Amino acid sequence: MSEFDTPEASTDARTLADRVFARLQDDIVRGVLPPGTKLGETELAARYGVSRGPLREAIRRLESRRLLERVPHVGTRVAMLSIPELVEIYRVREALEGMAARLAAENMTAAEIAGLGELLAQHERQPGVQADTAYIQSEGDLDFHYRIIHGSHNATLIDLLIGEMYHRVRMYRLQLATLANRPQKALSEHRRILEAIEARDGEMAELLMRRHISRAREHLEAQHAASPDEPSWTNGKP
Amino acid sequence: MSEFDTPEASTDARTLADRVFARLQDDIVRGVLPPGTKLGETELAARYGVSRGPLREAIRRLESRRLLERVPHVGTRVAMLSIPELVEIYRVREALEGMAARLAAENMTAAEIAGLGELLAQHERQPGVQADTAYIQSEGDLDFHYRIIHGSHNATLIDLLIGEMYHRVRMYRLQLATLANRPQKALSEHRRILEAIEARDGEMAELLMRRHISRAREHLEAQHAASPDEPSWTNGKP
DNA sequence: GACGGCCATATTGTCGACAATCTTGCTTGA
């Protein structure tokens, strides 16, 4: 199970608020609490075995990460993401991850590149086409991107992508497992990105990464055009 | 006084936690609480006339924005920013604001463009070289960038730049008023960016914006090379 | 029958007190 969490969010953090933050984020991202779920503070506090104080601190942090939406005096619910919003995110990812790929080609250590190669080889060894493994592949895709982002060795970039954007993408992806991926093509694109990084060709790595994300976005937009209100929890306010 | 605050942060928000968040952020960004200041919860609660509950919620949010640094069971202090970190931020700004400029050229309304023109004309009317007005110019620079970011009409981009990065830049800038700006050159660069936007030339707008920020970054790096430990609160842990 | 205002209820917002943890200065021994 790939480790996507930010360092301070490990489950055995020093304070209850930190632990609740980690667990709640996990439950949201993994789909235990689907988008749109109303979260009662008393109920949640009981569920996690803490008082409402630490819980509210965790909620405020998740709100900052846009995983929760809160209305004063009314309540908190799990954030929803419409396809147009997701497309917007992909457009920003294109710029940021393109930059990350360029920096990764320049800054990744030999060990990091080797590790990335192993990860990719492992993905290629999997029988990629069955419906079941689509989910696995999906997480694997994130893992690949995740490593390149870290390979940029730019803390600001890492914070923005991992801390602010990726959780939302993950949440969405788990909710819409039906939304077909394109494993083989994505995999070969990953392969070429890796080759560019191995060649320390930053410009090429950026170009390939931008294309890779751009194609995923186009795929998404095509799906959306085909069935505009596919995700039942799409952001239409009731 | 330009309005940089995020909508929910207006001073008369519905809850104490929101108001404290806004006031505390303002005190940090405006330099009332300089970087490195230790923040005692009891003392702060008294200062803002609230209990520690809402205060802690505000602290967690400011921590998410990287304006505060917190160590469990030890305390909270105003975040510090070293020049290398700031340079890193400028590199990311280059990518994100370049994109914002391109989108602004494509998406800004005629009214928004007219308003941007007025703002720039107003800056050009100011006697730009005196030491005092450097600060004004400085805020004006941020205002210009701020409008272009919003002109992108991409909510994700706006959130990242305004919500996650700009507060840190603002804080830094106020602390280091001595770090000379380059008002005239920046102003003429702004003028050319505006022209590209008026011509709806997205590619040109992006190119010019990237150059503009890149030059500011180089200026920063040059200053830093000249006096490496200029800011007394630079991030060297004592 | 539909609309608007009112009240009971449940939920959120806030507070003050208690418990747990870290810091710091002192003591004690080598």
Next chain:
DNA sequence: TCAAGCAAGATTGTCGACAATATGGCCGTC
């Protein structure tokens, strides 16, 4: 004299109770 351990103090973490606000159903009126 210096270092390690300890204890007192201060600060942060957590909790349960109280107050304020919105929701939703009820009643009355048009």
